[in-house]
Amino acid sequence: METTFTIKRDQNQGTPPEKFSFSSTFRALRHRKFAVLLLGQTLSRIGDFLFQIAMAWWVLEKTGSATAMGTVLFFSMLPTVVFSLIGGVVVDRMPRGVVLFLSDTARCVIMVIATWLAFIDRLALWEIYIIVLCFGFADAFFMPAYNAIIQQIVPHKDLPSANSINSLSMQFGRVAGPAIGGLAAGLGGTVFAFGVNALSFFIGALTVLPLLSLPRPAPQEEAFSFNNFLADLRGGFQTILASPILWVTILVFSITNITLAGPYNIAMPFLVSQQLGGDEKLLGFLYSIFPIGYAIASLILGAFPKIRSRGPVFYIASIIAGLGLGMFGLDVPIYLLVIAALFNGAALEVVGLVW
Numbered sequence: 001m002e003t004t005f006t007i008k009r010d011q012n013q014g015t016p017p018e019k020f021s022f023s024s025t026f027r028a029l030r031h032r033k034f035a036v037l038l039l040g041q042t043l044s045r046i047g048d049f050l051f052q053i054a055m056a057w058w059v060l061e062k063t064g065s066a067t068a069m070g071t072v073l074f075f076s077m078l079p080t081v082v083f084s085l086i087g088g089v090v091v092d093r094m095p096r097g098v099v100l101f102l103s104d105t106a107r108c109v110i111m112v113i114a115t116w117l118a119f120i121d122r123l124a125l126w127e128i129y130i131i132v133l134c135f136g137f138a139d140a141f142f143m144p145a146y147n148a149i150i151q152q153i154v155p156h157k158d159l160p161s162a163n164s165i166n167s168l169s170m171q172f173g174r175v176a177g178p179a180i181g182g183l184a185a186g187l188g189g190t191v192f193a194f195g196v197n198a199l200s201f202f203i204g205a206l207t208v209l210p211l212l213s214l215p216r217p218a219p220q221e222e223a224f225s226f227n228n229f230l231a232d233l234r235g236g237f238q239t240i241l242a243s244p245i246l247w248v249t250i251l252v253f254s255i256t257n258i259t260l261a262g263p264y265n266i267a268m269p270f271l272v273s274q275q276l277g278g279d280e281k282l283l284g285f286l287y288s289i290f291p292i293g294y295a296i297a298s299l300i301l302g303a304f305p306k307i308r309s310r311g312p313v314f315y316i317a318s319i320i321a322g323l324g325l326g327m328f329g330l331d332v333p334i335y336l337l338v339i340a341a342l343f344n345g346a347a348l349e350v351v352g353l354v355w
Contacts, residue, residue: 028162033153033210040207041146042169044104047200049177051111052265053287054185054193055128057280058118060269068125069266075129077261079136090141096149097211103142104205110134111198118191152214167298174291182284256318256351263325271328282334289338293345301353313354321347 029035059069091099114131117123154162184193240246272278272286324344328337 026161026165028154028158028165031154031158034150034162036207036210037149037153038165038169040104040204042173043200044204045170045173046177046180047111047197049173049287050181050184050193050200051197053178053181053280053284054190054197055132056265056269057185057283058123058190059125059128060273063125066266066270069269070262072128072132073261073265076132076136079133079140083137083140086140091144091148095212095214096145096152097208097214099141099145100149101205101208101212103138103145104201104208106138107135107142108198108201108205110138111194111201115191115194115198118194123190149211149214153211168295171291171295171298174294175288178284178287180284182279182281182287185280185284260321260325260348263328268328275331276334286337286341289341290345290348293342293347294349296342297346297349298353301350314351317347317350317354320344321351 029038055072056069059065059072063069110131114123114127117127150162150166151159180196181193184196240250268286269283272283276282321344324340324342324347327340
């Protein structure tokens with residue numbers, strides 16, 4: 001989460017710096033297109049996390065296999081890894097509103113199909129693999145377009161506010177999504193949870209409609225062609241490889257995500273079911289605690305305009321995050337797991353902010 005306390009004076013103007021106020025944090029909401037887009041995507045984010053809870057519990061109940069859970073995770077992450085750079089190139093050459101609309105519409109259709117298959121009791125594990133693969137493919141194009149279009153619909157002076165509100169929206173989705181997902185799956189079943197996610201993407205697509213007329217932000221000197229597409233893609237890889245700080249950062253965070261994904265996404269449902277004797281509601285509750293830690297750390301770090309000794313802070317926070325997640329492997333009361341989840345989330349947020 002990006003928190004801005006002072007906007008520095010423009011060197012070309014004599015205006016004094018704008019002091020922080022609570023209302024200034026939300027000034028980007030004055031722009032109607034951004035406010036409508038944010039509402040739709042907040043609902044979509046809640047639907048995303050809701051779907052993850054319902055899907056994880058479905059796989060656990062149907063298979064009881066950690067291998068199956070890991071395979072689902074692999075197929076869900078594969079498109080993001082493979083197509084992230086491609087998605088960025090596409091976003092640079094296509095109207096971003098169109099990319100957002102197509103992505104939300106595609107994910108809505110995918111979830112409608114998943115809901116129907118679950119409703120007629122024909123949903124199989126191999127179909128889950130295909131669903132999360134297609135879902136991840138659409139998501140790989142959505143995120144670059146979403147991050148880029150904010151700069152088109154929000155004036156430059158209000159971008160810090162937009163970034164802060166967008167981060168709050170993400171944290172709210174991370175808290176509300178698992179909690180609602182656990183309740184939805186527990187009370188209404190998988191069909192209901194999947195259906196709510198489909199509805200969230202339908203609403204998200206509707207909120208993108210006013211953005212379809214937005215042009216590309218900068219005209220391309222060359223017409224779109226496959227060769228130009230490959231050239232841009234190759235340029236992206238060359239930029240990363242030419243900068244040690246870029247490729248080292250990507251490598252470190254990739255390793256971190258891999259080592260965290262296993263316990264968090266695969267082991268957690270088994271822990272709740274087998275060790276704690278809980279259900280999907282408890283799983284959703286525990287998942288919703290981690291992002292509360294993210295938010296707490298963001299608010300605390302936001303009070304410090306400058307963080308000193310970033311290196312030691314980074315490593316200490318990484319150790320705390322590991323210890324917090326390691327607590328879930330011990331036979332301890334649930335309240336200690338809640339505390340561990342808070343510390344893990346807060347430490348991971350510190351790692352991300354001080355890097």
